[in-house]
Amino acid sequence: MSQPFAKLPAWADYGLLPLINLVVAFLVAGLVVLLVGESPIDAAILMVKGAFGSGDGVGYTLYYATNFIFTGLCVAIAFHCGLFNIGGEGQAYIGGLGAALVGLSLGDVLPWWLAFPLAIAASAIAGALWALIPAWLQAKRGSHVVITTIMFNFIAASIMVSIVVNFLRPANVQAPETRVFGEGGQLPGLGWLLNGIGLDMRSAPLNISFLLALLAAFLVWVLIWRTKLGYEIRTMGFSPKAARYAGIGEMRIIIIAMLISGALAGMMALNPVMGAQHRLQLDFVAGAGFVGIAVALMGRSHPFGIVLAAILFGMLYQGGAEIAFDMPNISRDMIVIIQGLVILFAGALEHMFRPTLQRIFHAFGPKATPIQPNAAAPGRQ
Amino acid sequence: MELFITFIQLFDMTIRLSAPLLLACLAGLYSERAGVFDIGLEGKMLAGAFAAGAVATWFGSAPLALAAAVVVSIALSLVHGFASITHRGNQIVSGVAINFIAAGTTVILGQAWFHQGGRTPSLPNSARFTPINLPGAEAVRDVPILGPIYFELISGHSILVYLAFLLVPFTWWVLFRTRFGLRLRAVGENPAAVDTAGISVSWLRYRAVICCGLLCGVAGAYLAAAQGAGFVKDMTAGKGYIALAALIFAKWRPVQAMYACLLFGFLDALGIRLQGQPLPLIGEVPVQLMQALPYVLTIILLAGFIGKAIPPKAGGVAYVKER
Numbered sequence: 001m002s003q004p005f006a007k008l009p010a011w012a013d014y015g016l017l018p019l020i021n022l023v024v025a026f027l028v029a030g031l032v033v034l035l036v037g038e039s040p041i042d043a044a045i046l047m048v049k050g051a052f053g054s055g056d057g058v059g060y061t062l063y064y065a066t067n068f069i070f071t072g073l074c075v076a077i078a079f080h081c082g083l084f085n086i087g088g089e090g091q092a093y094i095g096g097l098g099a100a101l102v103g104l105s106l107g108d109v110l111p112w113w114l115a116f117p118l119a120i121a122a123s124a125i126a127g128a129l130w131a132l133i134p135a136w137l138q139a140k141r142g143s144h145v146v147i148t149t150i151m152f153n154f155i156a157a158s159i160m161v162s163i164v165v166n167f168l169r170p171a172n173v174q175a176p177e178t179r180v181f182g183e184g185g186q187l188p189g190l191g192w193l194l195n196g197i198g199l200d201m202r203s204a205p206l207n208i209s210f211l212l213a214l215l216a217a218f219l220v221w222v223l224i225w226r227t228k229l230g231y232e233i234r235t236m237g238f239s240p241k242a243a244r245y246a247g248i249g250e251m252r253i254i255i256i257a258m259l260i261s262g263a264l265a266g267m268m269a270l271n272p273v274m275g276a277q278h279r280l281q282l283d284f285v286a287g288a289g290f291v292g293i294a295v296a297l298m299g300r301s302h303p304f305g306i307v308l309a310a311i312l313f314g315m316l317y318q319g320g321a322e323i324a325f326d327m328p329n330i331s332r333d334m335i336v337i338i339q340g341l342v343i344l345f346a347g348a349l350e351h352m353f354r355p356t357l358q359r360i361f362h363a364f365g366p367k368a369t370p371i372q373p374n375a376a377a378p379g380r381q
Numbered sequence: 382m383e384l385f386i387t388f389i390q391l392f393d394m395t396i397r398l399s400a401p402l403l404l405a406c407l408a409g410l411y412s413e414r415a416g417v418f419d420i421g422l423e424g425k426m427l428a429g430a431f432a433a434g435a436v437a438t439w440f441g442s443a444p445l446a447l448a449a450a451v452v453v454s455i456a457l458s459l460v461h462g463f464a465s466i467t468h469r470g471n472q473i474v475s476g477v478a479i480n481f482i483a484a485g486t487t488v489i490l491g492q493a494w495f496h497q498g499g500r501t502p503s504l505p506n507s508a509r510f511t512p513i514n515l516p517g518a519e520a521v522r523d524v525p526i527l528g529p530i531y532f533e534l535i536s537g538h539s540i541l542v543y544l545a546f547l548l549v550p551f552t553w554w555v556l557f558r559t560r561f562g563l564r565l566r567a568v569g570e571n572p573a574a575v576d577t578a579g580i581s582v583s584w585l586r587y588r589a590v591i592c593c594g595l596l597c598g599v600a601g602a603y604l605a606a607a608q609g610a611g612f613v614k615d616m617t618a619g620k621g622y623i624a625l626a627a628l629i630f631a632k633w634r635p636v637q638a639m640y641a642c643l644l645f646g647f648l649d650a651l652g653i654r655l656q657g658q659p660l661p662l663i664g665e666v667p668v669q670l671m672q673a674l675p676y677v678l679t680i681i682l683l684a685g686f687i688g689k690a691i692p693p694k695a696g697g698v699a700y701v702k703e704r
Contacts, residue, residue, distance in 0.1 A: 032486060036493035084473050086420075133680070143683035144692070146420065146473050147629065150622055151676035158673035166667075293477060333488040333499075340481030348464035348475030 008354075008361055018300060018346060020353050025341035032337055036329040043323055043330060050322025051315035055194055057322075059204025062190075063276065064288075065307075065314030066206075069213040070268035071292025072310050073220050074261045076301040078145075080224055081257035082237035087134060087149025088265040089289025090156030091127040095266025097163065098126030099273045100178055100280035104168070107185025115184040119274055120212070120267060127266015128259040130156060135258030139251040145258070153289075164282060178280040187275040207275035209267075213310075216264060217303040223260075224303075233257050265289060287336070294339045297347040313339070385526075389533045391650055396538065397608060399646030400545040401426070401600045405624035406631070406638045407545075407552050408596035412458075414556065414633060415589030416569035416695040420476030421461055422597055423621025424483030429454040429601020431487035434501035434612025435494065437508040437605070446508065446606045447541075451598030457483065458594030459587075466586045469699030480621075488614055499614035501605070510539040510607035539607040541599060548596070552635040565589055569693035572700040582700045597621075626679040629690045645675045 008017070030040035051061045071088045078085035085091075102119040110118075134148035161176070168178040187207040194201040224230040236243045236253045244250060272284045291313055298312070299305025313335075320332045345352075405422045412419040429450035437446035457479050464475040488499040495501050518536035521528045556562035564585055568575045572582045604620075605612045623645050630644075631637035652671030682690055 032489060036489060084471075086473075086477065137680070137683055141683065141685055143690075144697075147625065148680060148683060150420070151626065151680050154619060154622065154676045155673045155680075158669035162667050162669040290477075290481070293474075297474070329489070329493040331489065331492060333485045333492075336481050336485030337489065338485075340478045340483075340485060343474060343481060344460070344464065344478035348470035348472075348478055349468055351470065352468050 008358060012357065012361065014300060014302075014305075017350070017353060017357060018298065018305075020357075021345040021350060022298065022342065024353075025338065025345040028341050028345075029334070029338045032334070033330065038327045038329055043327060046323045046326055047316065047319030049319075051319040055199035055201040056204045057318060058199055059191070059194060059201040059206040060318040060321075061311065061314040062210055063204060063206045063271070063314070064317040065310040066210045066213045066271045066275075067268050067288040068291050068295045068310035068313045069217055069307055070264050070271070071289050072295030072299060072306040073216060073292075073303065074265040074268075074289075075292045075296035076299070076303070076306055077220060077224070077233070077257055077264065078261045079296060079301045080230075080237045081233045081253060082240065083138065083254065083257065083261075084146050085131065085134075085149055085258065085261045085265075086146050086293065087131065087152050087262075087289070088268075088292045089285055089287070090149070090153035091130045091262040091265035092268045092285045092289050093153075093156045093160050094130040095123040095127035096269035096273045096280055096284055097160065098122035098124070098266060099269045100168065100181075103181035103185030103274055103278075103280075104178060108182030110184045112184050112187060116187065116208070116274075119185075119270060123266045123269050124263035125266070127269075128263040130266070131258045131262025132255070135255045135262075138258070139254040161282060164280060168280060176282045180279050181274065185274055186278045187270070189275075205276035207271065209271040209275045212267070212270070214307065216267065217307050220264070221303040229256065265292070291339055294342045294346070297350075298342055386529065389529050391647075391654055393533050393537075394650040394653070395643060395647040396534070396542060397646075398649045399642045400538075400542045401603050401608070401620055402624050402627060402642040402646055403545045403549070403639060404541075404596050404600035404603065405621055406627045406642050407548055407635065408593040408600065409625055409628045410552065410556075410633060410635060410638060411565070411589045411596070412593035413628065413696055414569045414693055415565045415586050416572060416693055416698065416700075417462070417465060417586055417590055417593075418472040418476065418697045419458075419461065419590075419593060420473055420625070421457065421479035421483075421621075422593075422624055423617050423619070424476075424480035425454040425457045425594060425597035426601045426604065426621050427480075427487055427615070427617045428457055428483040429598040430605040430616055431483075431491060431501070431601075431612045432598075433602040434504070434605040435491075437504050438495070438501050438611070441505070441508045443508055443510050443606055447510075447599065447602040450602035450605070451595055454598030454601060455591055455594035458590045458597070462587050462590040465699060466583050466590070469701065472697050472699075484615065487612070491612065491614070501612040504606060504610040506610075508606065509610055510541055510603070512537045512539055513543075539603070541603040541607050544599065545603075546639070549635050549639045556635065561588075566693075568700075569695055572695050576700070576702065586700075623675050626675055629692075630679055630682055632690050633693060648674050 033040040033043050051057050071092065074088045075085055099119045099122060102115060102122045106115045106118060130152060134145050134152055137143040137148050138145040165176050169176060170179045187209060190206045190208060190210060191201045224234065232248045232253050235246060235248060240250060268288060273280055295306055295309040295313055298309040316335050316338060320335045323330050324332065405426055409419050409422050432453040433446040433450040436449035437443060461475050461479055464470040465472040491499040491501060515536035518532045522532045556566060564575060564580055568582055568585045576582050604616055627638060627641035627645055630641040648671060652668055655666050656668055
């Protein structure tokens with residue numbers, strides 16, 4: 001393959017190229033819809049209608065988006081450090097334990113605005129601790145963080161089943177879940193916000209953790225691009241060798257980045273556990289940790305892009321549930337395919353269209369500058 | 382004697398449960414020894430299982446089902462190769478993508494074609510790989526000790542089980558006694574050297590990835606058309622990841638891979654066997670603990686308490702010719 005010659009302008013690099021990748025992913029997904037005998041265009045219309053057509057639709061879309069913002073940020077922080085944290089699923093699951101312990105113990109005693117900060121801390125710490133061992137193994141032993149985090153996802157699932165079933169389940173309940181938290185363990189909804197802008201949200205579980213997610217996105221942006229630590233993390237991601245020469249402690253940065261990553265995943269648990277179900281149920285993460293991978297790749301590891309990508313996936317989740325009513329052949333598993341295709345085209349094949357695009361830009365642009373390595377890609381394997 | 386029979390049955394189950402792990406593990410071995418990491422074993426197995434289930438339902442033929450599984454699985458592995466070899470994309474990302482595409486597509490297509498909630502119809506025995514009785518198995522059945530061992534343990538498995546275990550020495554031979562194997566290992570350790578020798582790194586890696594797809598397809602066909610009778614939603618249930626764990630456990634060596642898979646298969650069988658049966662002294666062993674054990678063991682290995690697992694040196698790195 002010939003090496004491309006021209007550097008792409010920023011708008012093409014950060015706007016056009018991801019857009020092309022995304023469009024291709026959706027075209028292939030459309031093929032699958034065709035294959036099961038439905039019209040992709042009708043499906044798309046139904047999906048958008050289901051996601052944004054009503055106040056509750058918007059509420060659900062943003063509720064799902066909240067999960068994906070957290071998990072997307074979790075994956076992105078690790079990407080910036082050159083690590084691939086595939087364990088957001090398990091970290092969020094264990095984070096739920098932190099949130100639930102606060103909800104169960106203090107939910108009856110404290111008002112929500114006192115319990116909430118404690119729950120944030122508990123879920124973040126729980127998620128971070130679950131990322132600590134893989135981080136330590138990567139930093140100290142060089143064991144691949146991908147492998148260890150996958151293993152930890154499975155271990156988390158086993159641990160949570162046994163904890164919930166054996167310890168947290170009330171004696172008279174058959175379902176594997178905790179009791180409902182007290183008032184203080186239930187986060188206030190954001191119905192007033194949507195109703196304030198003329199939408200009518202009634203039953204959607206959108207809650208205050210959506211605002212927390214936006215705040216987290218902003219703080220991650222500050223951390224990555226406006227602090228010394230963020231600079232060190234990015235240096236590590238670009239070139240571990242350069243970081244070593246610059247005197248940046250490799251072990252320290254890897255562990256810190258993974259702890260932040262795990263903490264962000266852990267905080268995701270607040271949304272479903274304290275914001276929607278008001279109890280700890282098994283499998284409440286429901287794949288959100290993996291969606292985070294697609295979200296981070298699509299948002300090119302930038303918090304702003306992540307918020308947009310998370311809302312898109314929130315739309316797919318909510319709209320996908322609506323489609324299933326009209327098109328029985330299409331279930332929510334369609335989202336899993338789209339997720340996979342987005343990861344494939346925006347992640348693994350992100351360079352596929354680059355040479356073509358560069359040739360086009362070269363043909364029409366006078367300047368020929370050497371290209372730079374791509375910033376958003378997870379650098380080290 | 383009763384204890385003996387119990388153990389024989391346990392080991393018999395171990396062999397059945399290890400076979401798909403072993404196939405997937407050897408699949409990963411070819412790919413990773415050539416320097417292409419493959420997280421997508423799970424997805425390829427799942428897609429293969431679905432293809433086998435669907436084709437066996439339509440045509441009622443087990444060999445055709447196997448062929449379909451292999452074709453689908455190789456197609457997915459070529460996608461992996463296209464992304465990670467040709468376009469030098471991130472191998473992990475590509476593997477993750479394949480897992481999701483397989484997980485979603487099998488359910489959607491299964492529901493659309495068979496309307497049974499993502500599963501394929503139950504297969505009759507004529508469309509499955511049924512157990513084979515080895516010669517003389519019936520005759521020696523009543524011989525004490527050796528009889529049950531031969532009859533229960535060694536005889537009476539489907540052809541794919543024997544294939545899986547025969548592939549172990551075969552893989553060893555290919556990797557360590559053939560030119561292809563030497564080059565395959567070289568391309569995983571030092572692709573530049575292979576390139577200097579005038580051998581195409583890409584083509585070698587593509588061949589390795591195709592081998593991987595082939596074996597994953599067989600593993601999938603085993604699940605849907607030998608061990609089970611038809612495809613069930615998410616029927617791999619993490620086996621691809623356990624195979625990956627076994628591969629690390631075996632430090633990327635074929636014979637050790639067999640031991641690792643037998644160990645993990647044994648843990649699985651033991652977990653099933655012990656369900657709801659309290660042990661003396663220990664009490665009831667939680668199922669979750671047994672399920673998590675392969676992963677915990679691998680983590681302990683990776684932590685360096687049981688030797689050190691060193692992956693192929695060029696694993697996960699796309700090869701770029703220097704200019």
